[in-house]
Amino acid sequence: MTRNGKIARLPADLRAELNQRLGNGEMIKPLAEWLNGLPKVQEVMQKSFEGRPINEDNISEWKNGGYRDWEASQRMGEQVMTFQTHDSRAKSGKGKADSRPGPGLRWLEKPRINASALVEKQDQSGVTRSQPE
Secondary structure (H helix, E strand, O other): OOOOOOOOOOOOOHHHHHHHHHHOOOOHHHHHHHHHHHHHHHHHHHHHOOOOOOOOHHHHHHHHHHHHHHHHHHHHHHHHHHHHHHHHHHHHOOOOOOOOOOOOHHHOOOOOOOHHHEEEEOOOOOEEEEEOO
16 A cells, blocks of 8 residues: 555654554654654655644554554564575474474465565655565
8 A cells, every 4th residue: 555644754764663653652742753853754744735744643653554554564564584494404404304384374485576686766756655676
């Protein structure tokens, strides 16, 4: 899903830090104050939102949308890494003979998307999209 709100228009590194901080349980009001104090955020807000700052509702909406997407991609990346480690052990003979995933996990054998190879880019309108490198 393409997101186009205030948080989605921020640079990827700021969104990543915000997501980490949300994941660590930081409260929304101090996060809004932190973001609004950053020159890059002020620049984006001026350019795209007539200078209106990020508010608590913006972060709350992000937490229920973009942040959840980020969490899911993090879990997917962890699963791929776990599988790759598991698979390399099995191929090297260091794993047990039955260490291959069962039928319910066959989709992990040849991932179609490498989650770590996705990059987020902003198009000309400032909308952020995830796409392969």
